[in-house]
Amino acid sequence: xxxxxxxxxxxxxxxxxxxxxxxxxxxxxxxxxxxxxxxxxxxxxxxxxxxxxxxxxxxxxxxxxxxxxxxxxxxxxxxxxxxxxxxxxxxxxxxxxxxxxxxxxxxxxxxxxxxxxxxxxxxxxxxxxxxxxxxxxxxxxxxxxxxxxxxxxxxxxxxxxxxxxxxxxxxxxxxxxxxxxxxxxxxxxxxxxxxxxxxxxxxxxxxxxxxxxxxxxxxxxxxxxxxxxxxxxxxxxxxxxxxxxxxxxxxxxxxxxxxxxxxxxxxxxxxxxxxxxxxxxxxxxxxxxxxxxxxxxxxxxxxxxxxxxxxxxxxxxxxxxxxxxxxxxxxxxxxxxxxxxxxxxxxxxxxxxxxxxxxxxxxxxxxxxxxxxxxxxxxxxxxxxxxxxxxxxxxxxxxxxxxxxxxxxxxxxxxxxxxxxxxxxxxxxxxxxxxxxxxxxxxxxxxxxxxxxxxxxxxxxxxx
Numbered sequence: 001x002x003x004x005x006x007x008x009x010x011x012x013x014x015x016x017x018x019x020x021x022x023x024x025x026x027x028x029x030x031x032x033x034x035x036x037x038x039x040x041x042x043x044x045x046x047x048x049x050x051x052x053x054x055x056x057x058x059x060x061x062x063x064x065x066x067x068x069x070x071x072x073x074x075x076x077x078x079x080x081x082x083x084x085x086x087x088x089x090x091x092x093x094x095x096x097x098x099x100x101x102x103x104x105x106x107x108x109x110x111x112x113x114x115x116x117x118x119x120x121x122x123x124x125x126x127x128x129x130x131x132x133x134x135x136x137x138x139x140x141x142x143x144x145x146x147x148x149x150x151x152x153x154x155x156x157x158x159x160x161x162x163x164x165x166x167x168x169x170x171x172x173x174x175x176x177x178x179x180x181x182x183x184x185x186x187x188x189x190x191x192x193x194x195x196x197x198x199x200x201x202x203x204x205x206x207x208x209x210x211x212x213x214x215x216x217x218x219x220x221x222x223x224x225x226x227x228x229x230x231x232x233x234x235x236x237x238x239x240x241x242x243x244x245x246x247x248x249x250x251x252x253x254x255x256x257x258x259x260x261x262x263x264x265x266x267x268x269x270x271x272x273x274x275x276x277x278x279x280x281x282x283x284x285x286x287x288x289x290x291x292x293x294x295x296x297x298x299x300x301x302x303x304x305x306x307x308x309x310x311x312x313x314x315x316x317x318x319x320x321x322x323x324x325x326x327x328x329x330x331x332x333x334x335x336x337x338x339x340x341x342x343x344x345x346x347x348x349x350x351x352x353x354x355x356x357x358x359x360x361x362x363x364x365x366x367x368x369x370x371x372x373x374x375x376x377x378x379x380x381x382x383x384x385x386x387x388x389x390x391x392x393x394x395x396x397x398x399x400x401x402x403x404x405x406x407x408x409x410x411x412x413x414x415x416x417x418x419x420x421x422x423x424x425x426x427x428x429x430x431x432x433x434x435x436x437x438x439x440x441x442x443x444x445x446x447x448x449x450x451x452x453x454x455x456x457x458x459x460x461x462x463x464x
Contacts, residue, residue: 036339038375039077040184040248042257042295043176044070045169047088048276049127050158055274056091056128059149066269066277069126071166072285072297073173074257075109076375077181078342082109083373084116084174085259085380087297088166089278090129092143093120095136095412097129097166104167105174115344117373117382120409121300124270125277130154130163136412138361143413144434184248184256186375188403189334191243191326196319197264198227199237199389201305201428209233220311227309237305240389240396243323244405245330246378248294255294260284260327261405263301263389268308268316280308283320288327302383302392302408304417305430337403340376341464345457349449351415357437366438368414370450372457378403379457381450385414388423388430391443398451400458406450418443 048068055062069089076083084105098118106113120129128146131154142152153159214231215222230236243262250256266279278285285296308319350365358364371382379401383391385408392406415438417430424431424440 035079036341037078038184038186038339038342039181040074040256041077041177041180041182042072042074042297043173043180044072044295045173047071047166047169049162051276052158053127053156053162054150054153056146056149057124057271058274060274062274062276064275066125066273066275067282069123069276069278069282071170071173072295073170073177074259074297075174075177075181076342077178081342082111082115082178083342083344084109084111084177085297085299085373086116086118086170086174087299088118088120088129088170089123089282090120090126091122091124092129092409092413093118093411094129094131094143096132096134098411099136100132101167101170104171108171108175109178114346114371117371117380118411119299119382119407121266121278121281121298122303122386122409123266123277123279123281125266125273125275125279127162130159130166132163137366138363140361143416182250182256184250186337186378187247187249187331187334188337188378189245189330191245191330192241193243193262193323193326194239194241196309196322197239197241197262198307198309199239199305200307201237201426201430202230202234203237203426205233205235238390238393239306240301240393243326243330245327245334247331247334255292255331257294258288258292258296258327258331259299260288260296260323261299261301261407263303263306263392263408265303265307266300268311268319269313272312280316280319280323283316284323287320287324291324291328292331299380299405299407300409302387302389302406304386304388304408304419306389337376337378341461342375343457343461345372345374345453346370347449347453349445351418351442351445352439353415354433354437354439356433357415360437366415368446369411370446370453371411372453374401374457374461377401378405379454380405380407381454382407382410383414383446383450384410384412386417387443387446388417388419390420390423391418391447394420394447395450395454399454401454404454414438414446415442418446420444420447
């Protein structure tokens with residue numbers, strides 16, 4: 001199947017004319033400094049649904065709210081360029097919901113829709129993003145997970161109100177963020193957070209084992225379960241151990257906004273409590289705000305096979321406390337990035353589908369978006385659906401940008417779970433008939449397209 005690509009480029013126009021050059025010289029600033037000045041604003045809005053909405057895990061009403069869900073919008077501006085990073089405390093960011101919110105924000109801010117990035121935290125204690133139309137995934141409207149235990153909720157009055165509110169609050173957050181734009185420097189650092197992560201797909205040892213004493217059900221529900229222990233019949237799967245912190249600071253060095261990025265399912269509350277919750281990402285953002293100042297935003301990585309170390313409310317608090325302490329230390333020892341042009345790039349690929357995928361969608365390939373937002377030596381690249389961690393590792397290894405963040409759960413659902421070639425042969429839930437509707441080549445196609453887009457972006461950046 002041929003790789004389908006459509007490149008959509010949006011680059012800032014960097015003009016250096018006489019007057020700005022003279023002003024820069026008078027202020028002892030390098031030529032072009034004014035044009036490269038980054039401005040940042042951030043805001044959030046409550047998107048907690050009515051508790052009469054049904055929990056997709058049980059098919060019953062949520063009933064209670066443990067903690068609120070939010071949309072967070074970070075606006076980056078440079079000259080006439082504006083980019084919006086939008087984060088939802090939801091399971092996904094499906095194609096129709098991304099199209100709807102991009103259209104609304106683009107109109108409100110007067111920017112191009114393809115300058116808006118939408119990422120979900122993949123939080124299981126919240127609804128799936130609503131499906132607003134049937135123009136994006138062929139015959140497939142709702143994911144099979146969302147309607148596994150209940151019919152679609154679009155006609156339910158409470159859900160219909162929430163569908164409108166999600167878009168309205170997202171626009172509100174983006175508008176307020178744009179109104180709060182202020183000059184900012186960008187700082188970056190990393191921490192090893194592997195103590196809080198585990199790959200839930202240990203790899204079997206193919207031969208040489210007579211028997212193992214490890215129970216078949218030795219998982220988070222077993223009373224003796226320890227995520228750090230494996231018998232000799234399996235080896236640990238890969239983990240991206242890095243948590244990256246990007247901090248935007250004002251002229252006095254105070255925090256305006258902090259982005260933290262890592263790859264890990266938001267499933268500590270689920271399935272032990274049926275209430276609405278933002279899980280460990282929400283608690284971590286709350287603690288970071290209190291401890292570090294400014295407003296925090298979480299960008300989810302390629303977490304398709306990565307779970308948190310433990311489950312339950314106590315695990316949420318301990319993980320949030322540990323991640324916040326790491327973030328504070330990283331903040332104190334971060335490095336400042338040199339200013340550079342702010343720009344966005346996009347490409348669309350056709351991901352080949354399995355027999356079941358073609359049957360369910362009526363399509364031969366699934367149109368899927370990959371996006372790059374770059375500023376200087378930093379690039380944020382998005383993948384749709386639920387990519388496994390090796391995709392993110394492969395892209396970072398090949399990226400020409402020294403600072404590269406790879407996001408999953410962004411700008412669409414793609415082929416749902418997706419791994420590198422050979423992953424399907426290992427079996428398991430993540431490669432099931434319904435959960436993974438792309439062929440074995442789909443993951444490699446995404447990696448290649450993302451790397452190509454990063455290289456194109458980087459080369460154009462160097463010319464400016």
